[in-house]
Amino acid sequence: DAKTTQPPSMDCAEGRAANLPCNHSTISGNEYVYWYRQIHSQGPQYIIHGLKNNETNEMASLIITEDRKSSTLILPHATLRDTAVYYCIVSARGNNDYKLSFGAGTTVTVRA
Amino acid sequence: SQTIHQWPATLVQPVGSPLSLECTVEGTSNPNLYWYRQAAGRGLQLLFYSVGIGQISSEVPQNLSASRPQDRQFILSSKKLLLSDSGFYLCAWSGQGHQPQHFGDGTRLSIL
Numbered sequence: 001d002a003k004t005t006q007p008p009s010m011d012c013a014e015g016r017a018a019n020l021p022c023n024h025s026t027i028s029g030n031e032y033v034y035w036y037r038q039i040h041s042q043g044p045q046y047i048i049h050g051l052k053n054n055e056t057n058e059m060a061s062l063i064i065t066e067d068r069k070s071s072t073l074i075l076p077h078a079t080l081r082d083t084a085v086y087y088c089i090v091s092a093r094g095n096n097d098y099k100l101s102f103g104a105g106t107t108v109t110v111r112a
Numbered sequence: 113s114q115t116i117h118q119w120p121a122t123l124v125q126p127v128g129s130p131l132s133l134e135c136t137v138e139g140t141s142n143p144n145l146y147w148y149r150q151a152a153g154r155g156l157q158l159l160f161y162s163v164g165i166g167q168i169s170s171e172v173p174q175n176l177s178a179s180r181p182q183d184r185q186f187i188l189s190s191k192k193l194l195l196s197d198s199g200f201y202l203c204a205w206s207g208q209g210h211q212p213q214h215f216g217d218g219t220r221l222s223i224l
Contacts, residue, residue, distance in 0.1 A: 032210050043204075
């Protein structure tokens with residue numbers, strides 16, 4: 001898996017959008033970008049993934065730059081329950097590459 | 113919809129005792145199955161994965177083993193637990209190709 005770089009922590013205000021950046025400058029053409037989050041003492045929760053097009057689901061939006069070297073996860077209206085560690089992972093998946101390499105992630109604290 | 117069940121949620125075992133953690137998936141067929149371990153304050157480490165019944169791949173040498181007796185059942189075992197086996201054990205499943213992995217709620221294992 002290619003290495004990703006995320007800021008160690010960030011704060012955001014409840015009700016505002018939270019924009020979480022991730023750099024993956026060595027990403028390969030067949031590698032997807034996956035975002036997960038982990039709330040304390042729980043298993044990681046899948047949020048969203050994409051290859052090169054922007055993606056949106058009920059939880060978040062994923063914006064991938066045209067050169068695919070970075071991406072941004074957007075939580076449109078952050079709530080206190082969004083406080084968690086957020087992980088950006090790149091993986092080829094499906095090419096005998098089954099490992100998700102979770103780094104340190106970004107600790108997001110949503111404040112009232 | 114698909115669900116994943118892990119039990120027990122918490123387990124305290126003495127050194128040298130055996131271990132059996134069970135994971136089952138509902139609502140899908142022929143999933144890929146995974147066992148991860150997360151040490152306190154650390155990232156997730158992939159221990160085993162399985163692409164089919166009886167097919168187990170080990171990522172790291174260790175005191176643990178895994179088995180897949182049925183399509184949607186994945187078991188993590190040990191004959192004699194070590195202190196270093198303490199941690200948060202997570203089971204996950206995925207579909208084929210680039211489909212994301214989905215995690216259970218985990219088992220927190222403490223070895224005394």
